[in-house]
Amino acid sequence: xxxxxxxxxxxxxxxxxxxxxxxxxxxxxxxxxxxxxxxxxxxxxxxxxxxxxxxxxxxxxxxxxxxxxxxxxxxxxxxxxxxxxxxxxxxxxxxxxxxxxxxxxxxxxxxxxxxxxxxxxxxxxxxxxxxxxxxxxxxxxxxxxxxxxxxxxxxxxxxxxxxxxxxxxxxxxxxxxxxxxxxxxxxxxxxxxxxxxxxxxxxxxxxxxxxxxxxxxxxxxxxxxxxxxxxxxxxxxxxxxxxxxxxxxxxxxxxxxxxxxxxxxxxxxxxxxxxxxxxxxxxxxxxxxxxxxxxxxxxxxxxxxxxxxxxxxxxxxxxxxxxxxxxxxxxxxxxxxxxxxxxxxxxxxxxxxxxxxxxxxxxxxxxxxxxxxxxxxxxxxxxxx
Amino acid sequence: xxxxxxxxxxxxxxxxxxxxxxxxxxxxxxxxxxxxxxxxxxxxxxxxxxxxxxxxxxxxxxxxxxxxxxxxxxxxxxxxxxxxxxxxxxxxxxxxxxxxxxxxxxxxxxxxxxxxxxxxxxxxxxxxxxx
Numbered sequence: 001x002x003x004x005x006x007x008x009x010x011x012x013x014x015x016x017x018x019x020x021x022x023x024x025x026x027x028x029x030x031x032x033x034x035x036x037x038x039x040x041x042x043x044x045x046x047x048x049x050x051x052x053x054x055x056x057x058x059x060x061x062x063x064x065x066x067x068x069x070x071x072x073x074x075x076x077x078x079x080x081x082x083x084x085x086x087x088x089x090x091x092x093x094x095x096x097x098x099x100x101x102x103x104x105x106x107x108x109x110x111x112x113x114x115x116x117x118x119x120x121x122x123x124x125x126x127x128x129x130x131x132x133x134x135x136x137x138x139x140x141x142x143x144x145x146x147x148x149x150x151x152x153x154x155x156x157x158x159x160x161x162x163x164x165x166x167x168x169x170x171x172x173x174x175x176x177x178x179x180x181x182x183x184x185x186x187x188x189x190x191x192x193x194x195x196x197x198x199x200x201x202x203x204x205x206x207x208x209x210x211x212x213x214x215x216x217x218x219x220x221x222x223x224x225x226x227x228x229x230x231x232x233x234x235x236x237x238x239x240x241x242x243x244x245x246x247x248x249x250x251x252x253x254x255x256x257x258x259x260x261x262x263x264x265x266x267x268x269x270x271x272x273x274x275x276x277x278x279x280x281x282x283x284x285x286x287x288x289x290x291x292x293x294x295x296x297x298x299x300x301x302x303x304x305x306x307x308x309x310x311x312x313x314x315x316x317x318x319x320x321x322x323x324x325x326x327x328x329x330x331x332x333x334x335x336x337x338x339x340x341x342x343x344x345x346x347x348x349x350x351x352x353x354x355x356x357x358x359x360x361x362x363x364x365x366x367x368x369x370x371x372x373x374x375x376x377x378x379x380x381x382x383x384x385x
Numbered sequence: 386x387x388x389x390x391x392x393x394x395x396x397x398x399x400x401x402x403x404x405x406x407x408x409x410x411x412x413x414x415x416x417x418x419x420x421x422x423x424x425x426x427x428x429x430x431x432x433x434x435x436x437x438x439x440x441x442x443x444x445x446x447x448x449x450x451x452x453x454x455x456x457x458x459x460x461x462x463x464x465x466x467x468x469x470x471x472x473x474x475x476x477x478x479x480x481x482x483x484x485x486x487x488x489x490x491x492x493x494x495x496x497x498x499x500x501x502x503x504x505x506x507x508x509x510x511x512x513x514x515x516x
Binding site: 111114115116117123124125126127128129130131132133135136138139140141143144147188189190191192193237244245246247248249 | 389390393404412414415416435436437438439440441442444445447448449450451458460462464466467468469470471472474480485496506
């Protein structure tokens, strides 16, 4: 079976862009990705598009050209972009197509996402009583994790500090000013133990990836960046997810299962490599603690080891596993439809050696991305140069 | 005074929360899901604090139906041994006295303490607290 290659990447800067719709930010990214691939829109045989709050992705054919292509819209919570990519690579793997597009964009109002109970199969009282809030879940989840595994609040602060420091060198990032650890720790609490610098914000942005069969990639003459594995998985019994009026009591024998653990294990199995073979990783960091928990859930360290990893700088650019090299969601914000694809965009930049001030040294050959969404969906990619 | 929804509490004094027990697997959840897979299962009134956070800003309305005036509140996950871990407000305890593992019991608190006709929601409080 042919490997699927990424031959073109494009991004509309994340953050806030007044006067430009989410869809047009997606179109901007597509045009940039086409130019990067050396392809024209009529060459594109199919597209998968993800957007949560900025309209139907397929309507961008009006801007790009009415070529009649297959264009399928994807909605999968925060994993929408990852799901679009998972679908797009399968279309090429199947042998049906040689060249296609995965695109994601979004444009959210300011403030926390406004979720309604009925969208999550929950009773109305749950929202009326004030539980329909993602930050509550994030706070309660990390509070338990810190208690069980000896993680300090300072480690949470270090994650945010690293995010803003890395983003200084990422032109597509939103918050590109370094923030001191002291400022992060002393900022107002949002949901304990998280201060305002430890949460990402809903934002805007667009990302496009052009995917090709290996044969087509060679024709286009681009550096061969292979997708060795793409998995999208949903939660197992007993997982601790957002918007949970109750959680199952877990046994003591094994860690609590999660969609991420399944997606990661399956991706490593498909790629035929292990976590120790990965040079850099983009891990879902909606909040600072998520990056820490996702280091363990994706298999990069054991629960509790993050405390030492952060103190010793193992996840810095230049550390043994660079994590969130463009500042992640903490510095880029989270336009839901585009967020998972941004991670893959950043990995391609790094594998090509185009990271500039944030380039991971040592000529990295493998990169990993992980996106997580409500209520318990995860998508993982493993890429290889 | 009325409760925020039907089917959350038993009619006992003091009331218990009504969970649901899966008729096949025995899994216990809260609240009791609609349909026939789960049978109503009154949950024990006492448990221990499993995790918590403090809600520091007023949630958006809709869906939040509480008062416009806002003061931070504690949100708990309470482990009811052998049953499930229930999400609930945590009341009658100062934020800096909250600690994971503390013994808690079920109570009811008004969603809006100043309302003429308060609506009750479920909450837990330290076992020693006066109800």
